[in-house]
Amino acid sequence: MKSIADYNKANFEAPTASASLARGTGSLALPTLAPKQQKPGFAKCSNNGCKKIFEKATNTETACNFHPGNPIFGGNEKRWACCPEHAHWEFELFQKIPPCKTGNHVDELEHFKQLLQFRATASEEEVGLTGNVHAQMGY
Ligand SMILES: [Zn+2]
Numbered sequence: 001m002k003s004i005a006d007y008n009k010a011n012f013e014a015p016t017a018s019a020s021l022a023r024g025t026g027s028l029a030l031p032t033l034a035p036k037q038q039k040p041g042f043a044k045c046s047n048n049g050c051k052k053i054f055e056k057a058t059n060t061e062t063a064c065n066f067h068p069g070n071p072i073f074g075g076n077e078k079r080w081a082c083c084p085e086h087a088h089w090e091f092e093l094f095q096k097i098p099p100c101k102t103g104n105h106v107d108e109l110e111h112f113k114q115l116l117q118f119r120a121t122a123s124e125e126e127v128g129l130t131g132n133v134h135a136q137m138g139y
């Protein structure tokens with residue numbers, strides 16, 4: 001299992017665990033339900049714009065194409081914070097915006113556990129800062 005320290009190492013651009021976690025899903029909000037267990041050796045990726053089932057053994061630095069930024073739905077316009085040049089009105093087109101970043105898939109179960117751990121120690125303020133993104137996404 002990866003520790004938070006390993007996670008930070010993997011996401012060396014992120015200065016803190018919270019920023020690193022926020023980058024992973026774009027939110028520190030917990031899903032209402034724990035992620036489903038996938039079949040042995042497989043996991044679901046929690047990265048924005050990916051969310052694919054991947055084989056853990058083949059998870060390399062270039063396995064995942066994703067958006068590190070949050071989804072922003074302002075008025076009718078939908079875009080990723082990391083890709084301001086792409087904006088769409090249609091949700092379908094928004095979903096097809098090509099991911100701008102390559103990296104490792106993030107096991108959503110591990111990510112969920114880390115979020116639980118983080119929220120157990122984080123201040124209300126830290127959690128509140130990014131905790132409303134999933135509400136905007138509608139889940
Ligand atoms: Zn992007």
Ligand SMILES: [Zn+2]
Pocket residue numbers: 045046047050051052063064065066104105106
């Ligand atoms: Zn992925």
